Amino acid sequence: MKNAGVLPQYFVEDDHGPIVPKAVYYQVQGERKRRSALMLDPSKLRFGKRLALNGRLICGHCGRVLKRYVKPDETKTDWRCRQRAMVKKSNLKEGTGMRCDLRIVREADVQNVVAMAFNELPSMRDELIVAQERLLTGEIGRIDALLSTLNGQQDQMENRLDQLAATMEEPVNTTVVSEVGGEPEVDGSSTEVEFLKAQIVSIRNQKNALYAERAEHANKEVQLRILLELVEQMTGEVQEIEGGSGACYDYEEFFRRTRYTVPEGVIQDGRMVRFDNDLVIRYLENILVEDHGYTVRFKAGVEVKVEG
Numbered sequence: 001m002k003n004a005g006v007l008p009q010y011f012v013e014d015d016h017g018p019i020v021p022k023a024v025y026y027q028v029q030g031e032r033k034r035r036s037a038l039m040l041d042p043s044k045l046r047f048g049k050r051l052a053l054n055g056r057l058i059c060g061h062c063g064r065v066l067k068r069y070v071k072p073d074e075t076k077t078d079w080r081c082r083q084r085a086m087v088k089k090s091n092l093k094e095g096t097g098m099r100c101d102l103r104i105v106r107e108a109d110v111q112n113v114v115a116m117a118f119n120e121l122p123s124m125r126d127e128l129i130v131a132q133e134r135l136l137t138g139e140i141g142r143i144d145a146l147l148s149t150l151n152g153q154q155d156q157m158e159n160r161l162d163q164l165a166a167t168m169e170e171p172v173n174t175t176v177v178s179e180v181g182g183e184p185e186v187d188g189s190s191t192e193v194e195f196l197k198a199q200i201v202s203i204r205n206q207k208n209a210l211y212a213e214r215a216e217h218a219n220k221e222v223q224l225r226i227l228l229e230l231v232e233q234m235t236g237e238v239q240e241i242e243g244g245s246g247a248c249y250d251y252e253e254f255f256r257r258t259r260y261t262v263p264e265g266v267i268q269d270g271r272m273v274r275f276d277n278d279l280v281i282r283y284l285e286n287i288l289v290e291d292h293g294y295t296v297r298f299k300a301g302v303e304v305k306v307e308g
């Protein structure tokens with residue numbers, strides 16, 4: 001599979017439906033609109049003041065999200081498992097509530113962990129590129145090949161159905177009911193029609209499952225791509241994305257024009273020196289808080305373990 005432009009295929013709509021289901025197409029369109037809206041008005045470059053860590057810190061003991069606590073005199077902010085926060089001591093005494101014993105973490109520490117995870121990315125650049133290639137030529141390529149085979153089979157069956165329909169419309173003498181007392185002769189072509197219809201339904205179901213699977217991989221691939229763009233900004237090695245011609249052009253152009261620029265002062269000498277809400281919202285899936293460290297999970301499907 002040559003340098004696969006995923007996006008142009010979103011626009012292919014034929015009898016077999018788009019290569020990627022509509023839901024994903026619209027999702028991408030939405031992202032595209034949102035990005036271009038951001039482009040027009042620099043003041044909208046911020047996602048808003050929403051706290052980036054909200055809902056992104058996950059308890060390593062019970063899987064619930066952590067809740068933010070600000071000390072009344074505002075000298076300290078920390079995060080604690082919701083299951084710890086919500087269960088009152090009185091409930092504990094009565095044995096009516098289970099309290100999660102995950103440690104309390106300081107917000108400043110978590111922010112530091114996030115910066116450390118981002119700073120691991122440049123050293124993971126090759127790994128990211130391999131993962132992206134594997135998605136394009138491996139998973140996505142395999143699914144495209146399967147879809148192509150299934151489409152071919154469906155075509156054949158539909159053609160055969162058309163043929164059968166044409167012969168059945170002609171006055172047929174072969175389906176005359178047999179002699180008295182015998183079973184009616186089975187119409188050979190109508191059983192074949194039923195068989196073909198069932199096969200086509202089965203193929204459609206297989207294709208729908210593949211579309212969904214492909215959409216997941218395609219989404220990961222997009223996430224890897226924008227993460228690689230960030231790495232390039234961190235290392236200052238902005239490279240032209242290869243391709244840029246033919247079918248891939250729109251796709252590459254889309255990324256080039258909507259390139260995200262890291263706010264000034266966040267990255268210095270290739271390192272993230274300041275915690276940034278936008279970067280967290282853009283690239284992080286969540287952060288698992290464990291007893292002796294954190295697992296920082298990026299939307300691109302890679303994770304970084306940080307001790308602390």
Ligand SMILES: [Zn+2]
Nearest residue numbers: 059062081100
């Ligand atoms: Zn918990």
